[in-house]
Amino acid sequence: xxxxxIGGGAAGFFSAIHVKENHPNASxxxxxxxxxxxxxxxxxxxxxxxxxxxxxxxxxLHKAYPRGGKKLKKIFQEFGTVDTINWFxxxxxxxxVQEDNRVFPESDNSESIVNCLFKEIGKLNISLETGYCISxxxxxxxxxxxxxxxxxxxxxxxxxxxxxxGGSPKEEGLKWLKxxxxxxxxxxxxxxxxxxxxxxxxxxxxxxxENTQVSIQGTKLKAKGPLLITHWxxxxxxxLKISSFGARILSDKNYIFxxxxxxxxxxxxxxxxxxxxxxxxTHPKKTLRNLKAFKLPERLWNFIVEKSELTxxxxxxxxxxxxxHKLVEVLCNDIYQIKGKTTFKEEFVTCGGISLNxxxxxxxxxxEIKNLYFAGEIMDIDAITGGYNFQAAWSTGYxxxxxxx
Numbered sequence: 152x153x154x155x156x157i158g159g160g161a162a163g164f165f166s167a168i169h170v171k172e173n174h175p176n177a178s179x180x181x182x183x184x185x186x187x188x189x190x191x192x193x194x195x196x197x198x199x200x201x202x203x204x205x206x207x208x209x210x211x212l213h214k215a216y217p218r219g220g221k222k223l224k225k226i227f228q229e230f231g232t233v234d235t236i237n238w239f240x241x242x243x244x245x246x247x248v249q250e251d252n253r254v255f256p257e258s259d260n261s262e263s264i265v266n267c268l269f270k271e272i273g274k275l276n277i278s279l280e281t282g283y284c285i286s287x288x289x290x291x292x293x294x295x296x297x298x299x300x301x302x303x304x305x306x307x308x309x310x311x312x313x314x315x316x317g318g319s320p321k322e323e324g325l326k327w328l329k330x331x332x333x334x335x336x337x338x339x340x341x342x343x344x345x346x347x348x349x350x351x352x353x354x355x356x357x358x359x360x361e362n363t364q365v366s367i368q369g370t371k372l373k374a375k376g377p378l379l380i381t382h383w384x385x386x387x388x389x390x391l392k393i394s395s396f397g398a399r400i401l402s403d404k405n406y407i408f409x410x411x412x413x414x415x416x417x418x419x420x421x422x423x424x425x426x427x428x429x430x431x432x433t434h435p436k437k438t439l440r441n442l443k444a445f446k447l448p449e450r451l452w453n454f455i456v457e458k459s460e461l462t463x464x465x466x467x468x469x470x471x472x473x474x475x476h477k478l479v480e481v482l483c484n485d486i487y488q489i490k491g492k493t494t495f496k497e498e499f500v501t502c503g504g505i506s507l508n509x510x511x512x513x514x515x516x517x518x519e520i521k522n523l524y525f526a527g528e529i530m531d532i533d534a535i536t537g538g539y540n541f542q543a544a545w546s547t548g549y550x551x552x553x554x555x556x
Contacts, residue, residue, distance in 0.1 A: 152177045154554070155297060155307070157285050158315035159183030161192050162527025162544035162551075164268045166313045169552025171275040179277045182297075184284035184316075189268060191317075193261050195541070196253070200261030203235040203545070204538040205248035215539040217341070217396045218502050219532035222512060223543070230549040232542055242267050253538050287327055288312065293521050311522045313515075313551050315544075318501030318528040328505060332519035336531040338503035339402040343394045344386035345410065346491035355450050356382040362446075364416045365389045368409035368486070372397040375416055383493060385410070388536065394492070395535045398502040406492045412485040414455065415445045423483055427475045435468035442467065445482070455481050500540055504531045515551035526551040 154177050156167040167181050181188075195201050206212045209227045213220050236246055236254065244267045245257040256263040272279065287298040295312045299305075319325050319338050329335050347353075358380045365385075366373035372393050379387030394401065401408065417423055430444060439456045440463035447455070456463055459477040461470070470478075509518050510525055517523040527544040534540050 152311065153307075153309045154179045154311045154313070155295075155309040156181045156313045156315060157297075158317060158527070158529070159185075159188035159279065159281065160315060160317050160527065160544070161189065161268075161541055162317070162529075162548045163313075163315035164189065164272060165545050165548030166315055166524075166526045166552045167277050168268070168271045168275060169549050170311075170313070170554060171277055173553050179275075181272070181277060181279045182283045182285065183279070183281045184300075186281050188279065188281065189265050192264055192268075192541075195261060196255060196538075198261055199255050199259045200264045201253045201255060201536075201538040201541065202239065202246060202264055203232045203254045203542045205232065205252040205254055207231070207233055212539075212542075215537065216532060216534045216543070217398065218336075219507070219530075219534070219543065222507055223532065223546075226512060226546045226550060227542075230546045234549075235542060235545045238545075239264070239267060242271070251537070285327070288331060288520075288523070290331070290520055295520070295522060311524070311554050313524040313526055314529055315526040315548065315551075316529050318499070318504060318533070320499070320501060322503075325504065331517075331523075333509040333517065334506035336503040336506050338501045339398050340492065340494050340499070341395045341398040341502040341533050342391050342500040342536060343492040343494045344381065345384045345390055345394070345489040346406075346493055347384040347487055347489055348382075350384070350487055352380055352454065352487070353382055353384070355380045355454060358448055358451055359387060360414055360447065360451055362416045363389055364413040364418070365393055366411045366413075367393065367397060367401070368411055370397065370400055372400065378412065384489065385487075392535045395500075395502075395533065398533075401492075406489065408489055410487050410489055412487065413483045414447060414451070414485060415482055417483065420479060420483055423479050424475060427470075427479060431467040431470060431475070435466065437467050439463050439465050439467070455485070458485070500533050501528065502531070502533050504529050506531055513550075514553070514555040515547055516556060521556065522554075524551040524554065 154170050156163050167179050170179050213223050244263050248254050284300040286300045289296040296308045325335050360378045363378040364375045374389045374392040376389040377387045378389045459481045515524045526548040532543050
């Protein structure tokens with residue numbers, strides 16, 4: 152049996168390995184259109200490779216996927232985060248779980264993961280051909296003929312084909328699969344940072360507010376977590392999470408919208424006002440500059456005071472109800488206009504791709520074309536940061552590799 156795997160990323164390698172483990176006599180070839188393979192694996196997590204997430208509960212795990220969500224439960228039951236950890240550790244790649252549940256190799260170097268995957272394809276005699284791009288697939292009554300863009304490569308016929316080409320930034324890149332009858336969800340960027348290069352807050356670039364809530368005005372989108380101020384606007388887990396869940400909505404808004412930042416993640420205004428009155432009572436002669444309130448970084452607190460049109464030398468007893476109200480308003484509802492986004496080129500994630508309606512999720516086989524399978528981000532599956540996108544690649548690759556009909 153001849154099997155082709157299209158795409159030399161995480162999902163492609165994992166699919167190919169599992170094809171060979173399940174069908175030892177199969178002849179398996181990975182085709183990659185560029186000269187580089189596993190490039191996302193190499194750069195993920197700042198070159199450390201955030202290989203999966205430590206969340207073991209499947210009912211919690213699926214919540215990290217804005218696209219896919221509940222439909223992924225069955226997939227994770229078959230191959231979940233614990234299975235990923237065991238798979239790598241049983242191949243001499245020890246992993247560790249960070250406090251935030253992200254999982255990395257103990258070496259803190261993505262080469263450990265890359266080398267492990269290369270070792271496996273070598274051991275299993277899987278062929279790797281780089282620099283070949285598939286232009287068309289022709290269905291020959293259950294067998295599949297692959298056509299290549301490169302003129303020096305003649306078309307080849309395979310019994311089974313797994314497509315693991317990753318997210319396509321443009322719909323045009325999915326046309327060859329649409330032509331086979333697959334439903335396409337329009338690709339738009341997911342996981343991006345918010346731009347507002349002219350806002351005065353960027354003078355605090357590099358500063359992290361640990362416990363914030365960010366929401367998008369006029370929508371139900373909100374996310375909690377650390378917020379990073381950058382030289383172009385806002386980033387950090389809270390922003391990346393909201394960009395993932397709001398990928399389509401924010402695309403429709405052409406990336407021009409208002410965000411509301413609650414710097415202390417406390418939405419009960421009365422409670423915050425009460426806390427401020429308590430501080431005034433306890434430290435009436437303290438200046439706002441010397442007030443270490445709400446565990447905020449000093450530079451951020453000073454910025455909030457000045458944005459509230461108060462002076463840092465003002466004493467607490469001089470604030471009055473009006474001054475307290477102004478402070479609470481900025482603390483809990485600080486509004487910024489966002490104009491544009493910045494995506495991470497290497498860790499680019501797209502929402503959209505082959506609609507899950509076109510795929511049998513028990514086998515990853517196409518509902519339109521027999522013996523054609525999908526794995527990874529080519530499908531309309533994507534997640535927030537934290538190792539979840541790789542987990543979807545490992546899980547779907549594992550199932551596709553069974554080649555079940």
